[in-house]
Amino acid sequence: MDAQEAKDKFIQNWGALGTVWGINRTMAQIHALLMISPKSLSADEIMEALQISRGNANINIRSLIDWGLVYKELKPGDRKEYFISEKDMWVVVRQIIVHRKKRELDPMLRVLDEITNSKVPEDSEEAIALNKTIRDIKLFSSKADSILEVLVKSDSNWFVGTFLKMIK
Amino acid sequence: MDAQEAKDKFIQNWGALGTVWGINRTMAQIHALLMISPKSLSADEIMEALQISRGNANINIRSLIDWGLVYKELKPGDRKEYFISEKDMWVVVRQIIVHRKKRELDPMLRVLDEITNSKVPEDSEEAIALNKTIRDIKLFSSKADSILEVLVKSDSNWFVGTFLKMIK
DNA sequence: TGTAACTTTCACAATTATTTGAAAGTTCAA
């Protein structure tokens, strides 16, 4: 396998993985491309490498910046913007967790609270089961939330080290 | 809010959450419906409650069984199959992790191994960066894998308890 | 066996998500 082939394979697969992680294919591919690029790339270079349109490139680069996975780099004396990716896997995963927690877990918890606070009368077996399910999810989520908080705030080495010690 | 309204709201939102978690809307809705149902339901009851077709109900019920989130229940003297869901949130999340790890993480790691084993010549800055990225991802994944293994094998109370103690 | 009750399959339809590309907007050096 030559270098180009290996690169393509990596980008393709990272893209496929992204789709099942709530990250669209192009966004994940741009991220893959930047992760394996030793230097920052311009929008045009990204469009060229992945054969995508300007609009598509623009939107997905912005999303990546939004997620904290890609940074802008301005070169003095050049009007173009260049992009460089976060390369520390720990930080990458952390950013994804933070972002998705905010986008998905939090709204769900809001809905559950809304239902809880509206005091659905427990006048049927069904209503009781609903309330119990909601209580369970909230309890579980608050635990998951604490764990994710720690995970997000801690340093990779500390976390993995302590964790692996704990299970011995 | 009455009980029906609360139920619908819960089902709708659980469905929406599913879509961003690699689980399709209907599959998540059926799961929600079963989670808040104190008794097992037949395919017809599910179709009726969610207003979906027989084919759709069938396929998604099978997937849920596949994921280990729903169980068949056979009532003596009744040819129909009834379905009941896993209600322990810890088990639900665990099953999802197991299933997705198998479906997503493992194939990615296979691709990375394939690239590594094909010995891409490190004859350019790019090829070096690619190899480094792949090494990093593999290192990270193997750590994540150990952690998930423990998480999957352990009991909820033990896990959360030990974890929260550890971070104090 | 025959047949009624139930489950599964699958071609096509509907829906949803993504991408394109051209036009509008912005920025900055002259």
Added chain:
DNA sequence: TTGAACTTTCAAATAATTGTGAAAGTTACA
């Protein structure tokens, strides 16, 4: 200011996913 270089937007096109429903398949029991 102007206009060239660059970025952003968005309506329409395309692609991908999901859902439908009727027909085929399966099963159990008379």
